[in-house]
Amino acid sequence: MDFQKLCSFETFTQIWDHYGYGGNLDEVTEQEFKRIKGTTYLDHAATTMYPESLIRDYFQDISRNVYGNPHSHNPSGRLTHDTVERVRYRVLQHFNVTPEEYSVIFTSGCTAALKLVAESFPWRPKTEEGKGSLFCYLTDSHTSVVGIRGLTSGRGVVTLPVFPQEVENKAKAAAQGEDVVCQVAHLFCYPAQSNFSGLKYPLSHVKGMQARHLYPACEHPGRWYVLLDAASHVSCSPLNLRDCPADFIPISFYKMFGFPTGLGALLVHRNAAGMLRKSYFGGGTAAAYLSGEDYYVPALNISDRFEDGTVSFLDIIAVNHGFDALNRITGGIHNIQQHTFGLARYTYILLSSLCHGNGRPVAQMYTEGQFESPSTQGAILNFNLMDSHGQIIGYSRVDRMASLYNIHVRTGCFCNTGACQSFLRISSQQMRRNLQAGHVCGDNIDLVDGQPTGSVRVSFGYMSTFKDCQKFLHFVAECFVEKPVTVDQERLERLKTGTAAPECPYHDHPVKISNGKTYETDGRKEPNEASMRGLQNRESNSNAARTLSNIYIYPIKSCGAYEVHDWPLGPLGLLYDRGWMVVNENSVCLSQKREQRLCLIHPQVHLPSNKLLLQASGMDTIAVPLEINSQTHTSDQVCQSKVCGDRVETVDCGDEAASWLSDFLGQPCRLIRLSPDFTRQMKRRKEAATSSSLSLVNEAQYLMINRASVELIQKLMSSRQDDLELLDTQNVISRFRANLVIAGEEPFEEDNWSHLIIGNTQFVVTGQCGRCQMVGVDQETGTRTKEPLMSLSAYRSGKVTFGVYLTQQLPEGSSAPHVLSAGALVHPKQESS
Structure with missing residues (x-):
C-alpha cells in the first residue's frame, strides 16, 4: 500500500475508531492552544500543555478573591482553607475514593512525595538473624523511585531490585501459607505505567503484594506496603483506587493539566497513615510543642502533619481549574485514554511497518506488546531509528533533525536506567564504560562504539491530533528512509489484527539521487562522507595557497x-x-x-x-x-x-x-x-595549552569555516533538491555564522588541523563546532529552511559538525597591536604532523 495513503485519516479510522471528544478537535486546539500552532509537540510524558481557558479562569479567580494564609482564621484565610479542602476532595473523587479511605498530602512534586515516604517509612535495619525491612522496586522504575535506596542503605535496610518478569514467574512456584507472625514493614514500589515504554503493569499487583501472593512478598514474611508510582499513568489514563488500594500513590499535576508545575501530591491509604513517622516538624504540623523542652505532639490529621509550613495554596487553587478545563474539553479521563491510545497505536503500527527501499526496517521498537489495548499500553512510543544497513541512528541526530521540522520529542534514557538497559541490552559493565567514555545522563553522546546509549520517545496528550501523527511520520520518511519508502504489508496487516509480525525482509540496494547518477552508499539514505569524495570540488588549483x-x-x-x-x-x-x-x-x-x-x-x-x-x-x-x-x-x-x-x-x-x-x-x-x-574563562578543550578568556560567544574565541566545505555541501544540496530554490554560496556561508572564512584546498581538511597561522597570528584548534537547527535561518530574511542541516546530516551520518573552534596565541607581554586582514595567508598544521 502507498505510504501516503497509509498516512491518511481514513487509514487511522480503520485502525482505531475513537478520535476526539465528539466535536471538532481542530477548533478546540485552535481556541485553547494557539501558542503551539505550527509545532508538533510530542513530549506529553514529560509535561502536557495547559489550555488557555485554565490560565484565564485561574487568574480571574485569584483576581476576584482575597486568598490569605490558610493557617489564619480570618475570612481570607478561611476562604483559602475551604478551597484547598475542596481540591483535596476533587483529587480523591478523580481516583474514585473518599476522604475516609485516603488522605491527600500536597508536595512540591512527585519526587518530593516519594522522598516523604522514604523519610517517614518505619524502616527496620537488618539484624544478625537476617530480619529487617526490605526496600523493593521494579527495575523499570523512575530514578526518583530507585533513589530511595540512597536513604535506606544508610539505615541498614536491604535493597532488592525486582525484574518485571520475576513478579509473575516466581509467584507461580512460591510457597504460600506461611503463618509466621512478623511485624517488619517492607515496601514494594512499581509504576502503574512505565515512563520509558508506556507499558501498563497490572494494577492487581497491589493486592497481590499486600496479600503476599506475589514475589518478593511471598518469600519474605512481614507486612507489605505498596507504593504505586502513578505519575506517568494518570496523565492519560483513569486510576480507580477502589480496585487497587495501594498504600502510597505519588502524582504530579503538571502531567495531567500542564499547570501548575510546582505541585504534586501523595495519596496515603488510611491503613498506612498511622505507621508513617517524621522527626522534623514545620509550621502548622504540630498540635502542641514546647520550645524549652523536647515535647512535641503531631497534628491529628495526616495532611496537616506532613505539610510542613504553608502549602502552595495558589497552585492548589489552580488544580481546581485544571479539573474544570479537562472535563469541559474532553468529557473525562476515559475519553482521553481512548483518544491518546488510538494516536499512539496508529503511529506504532505505521512506524514499525516502515521499511527502507532495500526492505530493512526503519525503526527498532521498544515495547512489550503490540499496542492491542489501552488497558495494557499507554500513549508512549519508544524506539531508535536505523539506517538501511541496520545500524542505529543516534538519538541526538534524530532530535536535531526533528527541531528543523519543529517537532518536539524526548531523547535519552528518560530517568529510567533500568528500562533503558533492558530494552537496549546495555550491560552494567557497558554503562560504566560509557561513563568512562564521557557519557552522562542528559548529554548528547548517543552512540559509544556504535551502540546506542539511549533512544527516542514520542508521547501523546489529550490535545494531540491526527495531524501530529501525520507530520511525525512524514518527517521520519523524508529524513531517515532510503527511497523508495516501502511498507512491510504482512507486518502491517498482522499489527492491525493484533497478531505477531515477522521482521522486514531486506537486501542491499544502491541509492539513486536526483541528477541520475548512482552512488554506492553502504545502505544509507544519502551519499555519505566517504561516498561523496567523488562530488568534491576539483576545480580549484590544488597548489593554490590557502x-x-x-x-x-x-x-x-x-x-x-x-x-x-x-x-x-x-x-x-x-x-x-x-x-x-x-x-x-x-x-x-x-x-x-x-x-x-x-x-x-x-x-x-x-x-x-x-x-x-x-x-x-x-x-x-x-x-x-x-x-x-x-x-x-x-x-x-x-x-x-x-x-x-x-x-x-x-x-x-x-x-x-x-x-x-x-x-x-x-x-x-x-x-x-x-x-x-x-x-569568563573558556572550558578546557583538548589541545588548548592555557585557558583563554571569552566574550559572550558560546564555546571559543573564534569559529572558522572552509569555503571548500561550503561548496561541497552545496553540491550535496543540489543532488537532493529537484524543485526547490538552491541556496547560493554566500547565503550558506552566512548561515554558519563564522568569524573567519578561509579559501581552503580540500573540503573538511580543517577537521584534521591542530594549529594554524593566519598572517602573523597563531591559533590553536580546540574542537569542531556541533550544529543545530539555527543554521536553517536565512540571515537575509529571517525565514527558516531545512537546509543545509539536512544535507550536512546526510553527509556526516553522525554528529553534525561544521567548522572548527580556534583560540588565539598572542605573544606574552606583546604591546604591538595585532590585526587580522582579509587575504592573509593561512598555514595549517595537521594533527598527525
Missing part, C-alpha cells in the same frame, strides 16, 4: 554579521565580537532558535566615534557607547545572565536601546553587555 577570504564580527550575539577587511584583535578575540546580547523580560538570552528576527538587526562598530550603531529596516539608527567606565555604571545596571551554561556578569545598556529592540522584536527585551570587571 587564504583568509572573509572576516565577520557579530557585535550583538545572534544578531546580524558585520563584515570587515582589517580588524584588531583583543584579549577575547576579534575586538567587540559578541560583546553584547539581547535578553527577554526575564533576562534570558534570546537567540535565533527562539527569535529568528534577530538576524535582521545589523549592528555596526564605528571605531572613529567609539559607537555601536543599531540598524534595522524601518527603524531609526541609534548609537550605544562602545566602552563603559567601570567607575561610572551603577549597581542597578549590573545583572547576572547565563551563556552556554556559564554564569556571566553583565551591564544593562539603558532604556533607549531596550525600547528600540522591544519595538522591533515585538516583545519586552533589553540590550546588555559583558561587564568589564568580569572574566
